Amino acid sequence: MYIRIRPDSETPIYTQLIYQIKKGILRKELLPGEGLPSVRSLAGDIGINMHTVNKAYKLLVEEGVLTQQKKGFIVNSDTKLEIQPPHLLLYKERLEALVIDTQIFGMSEEMVEQMKQEIEATLKKDDEK
Amino acid sequence: MYIRIRPDSETPIYTQLIYQIKKGILRKELLPGEGLPSVRSLAGDIGINMHTVNKAYKLLVEEGVLTQQKKGFIVNSDTKLEIQPPHLLLYKERLEALVIDTQIFGMSEEMVEQMKQEIEATLKKDDEK
Amino acid sequence: MYIRIRPDSETPIYTQLIYQIKKGILRKELLPGEGLPSVRSLAGDIGINMHTVNKAYKLLVEEGVLTQQKKGFIVNSDTKLEIQPPHLLLYKERLEALVIDTQIFGMSEEMVEQMKQEIEATLKKDDEK
Amino acid sequence: MYIRIRPDSETPIYTQLIYQIKKGILRKELLPGEGLPSVRSLAGDIGINMHTVNKAYKLLVEEGVLTQQKKGFIVNSDTKLEIQPPHLLLYKERLEALVIDTQIFGMSEEMVEQMKQEIEATLKKDDEK
DNA sequence: GTGGTCTAGACCACA
DNA sequence: GTGGTCTAGACCACG
Helix, strand or coil, X not given: CCCCCCCCCCCCHHHHHHHHHHHHHHCCCCCCCCECCCHHHHHHHHCCXXXXXXXXXXXXXXXXXXXXECCEEEECCCCCCCCCHHHHHHHHHHHHHHHHHHHHCCCCHHHHHHHHHHXXXXXXXXXXX | CCCCCCXXXXXXXXXXXXXXXXXXXXXXXXXXXXXXXXXXXXHHHHCXXXXXXXXXXXXXXXXXXXXXXXCEEEECCCCCCCCCHHHHHHXXXXXXXXXXXXXXXXXXXXXXXXXXXXXXXXXXXXXXX | CCCCCCCCCCCCHHHHHHHHHHHHHHCCCCCCCCECCCHHHHHHHHCCCHHHHHHHHHHHHHHCCEEEECCEEEECCCCCCCCCHHHHXXXXXXXXXXXXXXXXXXXXXXXXXXXHHHHHHHCCCHHHC | CCCCCCCCCCCXXXXXXXXXXXXXXXXXXXXXXXXXXXXXXXXXXXCCCHHHHHHHHHHHHHHCCEEEECCEEEECCCCCCCCCXXXXXXXXXXXXXXXXHHHXXXXXXXXXXXXXXXXXXXXCCHHHC
């Protein structure tokens, strides 16, 4: 699994990492129950701070995406992941902001739909593409 | 126009303000060419600092939503607002994050569509509802 | 003589007025010794505040472009206008800023020269064009 | 790199700072990719407020002269900097004002040319002088 | 240690 | 009365 971090993006590195990992799971490059690289090794590999990796992992546990075990972090193998109320609220806020910007900038449904499909294509397992 | 700020939210006050104003425009509570309250009066009304309001206004100008005149800030009356490339990039990033979370948490298209419509309903002029 | 004021420009109105008057003199639409419209009438004509016109006139007197007489303001009829040391300093600062920006943005001498000539063309008496 | 601020000048401190930094870049005292002093340290060094430095830096980012990274502000290393339309407009206005004053005060081409060359000399790397 | 956010409050320029 | 500039100082997010 490839992790691509843009250090100079205005998105915090830990946030980028969170989405790269989620992407890996959706693309089935990370399977349920599979272990993630150790905090130290991943930090070393992609050249970022250990604390940053740790923060991303912890937040993913908090979201229920990962679970933490003695030996390290693994992908949660629960069949059905339920979004927790506080995260659902945040999700709604982000959706609202996006809808507002869509309307304020007069973007058409088609334009947004197309962008969405382009994104979804990148989330498919390579085999399926 | 009512502005509701949650001081304890994680989202910065100026960001909340930006979306409250955009909402006001979409709901036609603020019309093109109409003047906004002065930075100091709005700050006083909602109990925040002048500079925070000023920052929100300035950013809205930068997005093209407002324009600034000698007498103060007014709603841009350009018929068609075009999203600028740097903002479009951010928009896409936010869309991608949302799509990823939608899939990771196994939310159905219907559920998302329903949330979206609830949001859109709040963006309609009261007359039209 | 036509005075064109853009109320929403970020250049202060009194500054715009100063340059419009200087332009009128260079284009010989205002001749040495000729009287300017009264503060009140000009303010009324172009729809701006009386104090603003007065400020422009006063500053032009201070620069030696106009002189003030009992009956009102007239164009200075001195054959040779000498820039005063304090204004020369300001002039140099503005020139420096312009040279710096020219270089920092990599604008060619030709481009600047062309802009300059376009400007100079607008400062010629209509007969001479 | 030396920064000289005149607190009593009419030009705002942040504007002075902007030109001092541009000068430093033209004189190659600040190289592309090089980091600038942190807002707080520079503010401390030249005895002004942090927010004033921050404003100057932000505006330079907006002009494309600097870029902002997680670790701080650095000199943009793009080979060719393009002036943006809104700034070009301002540039033209400033050029026009300068041309008008040159003519109104009867300054000769030679005098202006000499001032220009004196300025340009101060923008050269010390080695080249 | 870096910038980001927010506050409180002062003085000034402009119209 | 409007925004612009500047200051002093606090707490936080990020890495």
